[in-house]
Amino acid sequence: MECIKVFAPGTVANVACGFDVIGLAMDAPGDEMILRRTSEPGIRIKAVHGADLPLDPAKNVASVAVQALLQKYDNPDVGIEIEIFKHIHPGSGIGSSAASSAGAVVGVNHLLGEPFTKKQLVRFAMEGERLACGSAHADNVAPAILGGFTLVRSYRPLDITSLHTPGELWVTVIHPQIEVKTSDAREILKQKVLMTDAIRQWGNVGAMVAALYQEDYDLISRSLEDVIVEPVRSILIPAFQELKLKCKEAGALGGGISGSGPSVFMLSKGEENARKVADTMNIVYAPLGVDYKIYVSRINTAGVKIID
């Protein structure tokens, strides 16, 4: 087992009311990576296909995450070579850097004979996120590694829970190919929020988690509401309000901004609804003169997978 291929899923962070705490993994899009154990110690990025990303191991999130793993591993002579096939566009807001970090640490853990638990791997992958955006957040790497819906309760100490994923839940994502910098998306947020809005938000979070366990799609729909972040950030995304309204009319349970944008996600019950939502996204975006891609996927409950 000297060489393996992994699939690393795209992820949606900031699932509506669950800003900064709830994320989910998708079956598509996702990256592929080939990881090889080498006789020469150290970590090398052999190539990155499909995106212009650094080959310098100190500057690539995949190698930085693997470096964090190897620092906790007791053999300093391990050598790892990484080849990345990017299908998740960097800057899309669906966890491009997280997929690279998550795929790399899950793959290397497999090559080493599974010395670490999935939750330990999340910590290592978070170091990739620290490189990518300056903060070691777990919003995307947790669902990428654990699969399904995840909730980050706390960072100090790190406390992550896998939530139940209803079997018929699908996700449709549109990625408008415009740039929204995570730092800009953070800066426009207010430092204080109204108590009444905060209460409404945590009522929705509680209801959404209950709805996932109860597989109550109507309650999922009612609780997919973000009264705090979406009203501020949605101005950065072309035709956001129209897109959301029409997608719900087409049968979506609801949705919102994926991560810090520009992608927008919609959840639906069943594939047929998810595809109708994709058609609607096309209808809304086609006249706008903005390039975009649309993905339709089941919720991925397995996380990063070893595929070869």
Added chain:
Amino acid sequence: MECIKVFAPGTVANVACGFDVIGLAMDAPGDEMILRRTSEPGIRIKAVHGADLPLDPAKNVASVAVQALLQKYDNPDVGIEIEIFKHIHPGSGIGSSAASSAGAVVGVNHLLGEPFTKKQLVRFAMEGERLACGSAHADNVAPAILGGFTLVRSYRPLDITSLHTPGELWVTVIHPQIEVKTSDAREILKQKVLMTDAIRQWGNVGAMVAALYQEDYDLISRSLEDVIVEPVRSILIPAFQELKLKCKEAGALGGGISGSGPSVFMLSKGEENARKVADTMNIVYAPLGVDYKIYVSRINTAGVKIID
């Protein structure tokens, strides 16, 4: 079936991080009520034992709640007589008015042949709360009627969900017999809160709901944290910090202020721990020179019960 006796449970609202949204029902203390159908139309309060509460049907929460029910019932000739045996001290913060409202509407619904659903009964009982505290909140009447843990997601429209209740969960409550007015407890709250605190709170709410479904007592413990309301309100309750710390040392999972106080609740796994917590409450409060009562109870999953 012209005369019945009901048990109406005490309730804990504002369960830690679940301020304004999560409540739970207890097996003790609880009120008893005798409800009788009379040939003479109208609602009468025959007597209130154990507390000095109004007999005027326009001023008693039980009759006001029943009045709301009868307004939706198509027979104007219904006559109801109510006798109340209060065991839940008014002003204790464990849902005294809610028990009277909830017990009355569940009992009358039974006498009329169950024309209304439990969720409809919650609406009627909320009218009793409107009389008691000026706002038709559901924090206590929802768990009193539905039993177990409940979550109020929204008031417009009213959206209440029953949450799963782990089987070994017990609650210990201490009622320090001092007065904390709900209006005072509301006034000291800030109108705005830090975004970082709000995120931490809804992370805890999500985790607590997940923990209830997973029956994960450790996660219940970790998520029983309120970074927004408790720091402000706890100054109104004698020895609150010491009480909470010592109860957790004695084995409590965690807890907080019940409703708007002055009662304090602690959750524990199993009766033995809940009783140790009661002993600890005694040790902390005995030297303070404040009268108090302590209750140890399972979570009541049935809500108001017809007992005779």
